[in-house]
Amino acid sequence: MAIKAETRKRLWGRSGNRCAKCRAELVRSDEGGLPGAMVGEEAHIIARSPGGARYEPLDPKARDGYDNLILLCANDHSEVDAQPSRHTVASLRTMKRRHELWVKSRLHGPTSDNGPTLVTVMRSGNDLWPLINRAFGWQFGMPEGLSEEEEDLIDSALQTITDWCDISTDVELQGLRSVREAKRSMTAEVDSLAGAGFLLLGGQRQAAWGGGEVTGPVVVLEVMRPEDLEPLRLPATEQGASAPEARDRS
């Protein structure tokens, strides 16, 4: 079995034509090639054949499927396959997901913004829906020093929420039942974060793209441990909540 054209297209698109490990710019081997770009390799997470890195029995379709592939530069492909105990199936999946999130937030990231954003604790999909509905982009924050499982959990929660953001206009057009489904799915992510001891904070701010021609709302999502909440408090709240506004008027 070979990798389907559609799978390849998805892999390259979601990777932003960059190596998931070092983020070097890559070109397809069947393309002419940009100066300074390296040839990308569609690497198998679980090896294609017995004896290969991370090999285990797998359905042939799944083996060449999107979930089992990661786009890497030649150097990192060799390294990843030479050190399968360091680069496990789980760690490669996390690497891929983090990279795709990075590409996504980079593509949608604003070129300028207007200072700090007020974030509040998100308790359910009901809190999240008005923030993500019709948002132009997003920014993420997460704590340092996470375990692999914690990273996995947070990546998948943020991925689900931004996936709903991507299609929010369509979901709204489909009607209330679809909106409810989106909210329920996001509530499940908030609950699984809470179950692992994390809080999700969310806010929105206006941002500009491309020198200010396009402006729109950006969603700010921050995953935190409750004990890290304290240092986040803005100095303004200590001096009175209206301080920044008062400064603007003067």
Ligand SMILES: [Zn+2]
């Ligand atoms: Zn690389």
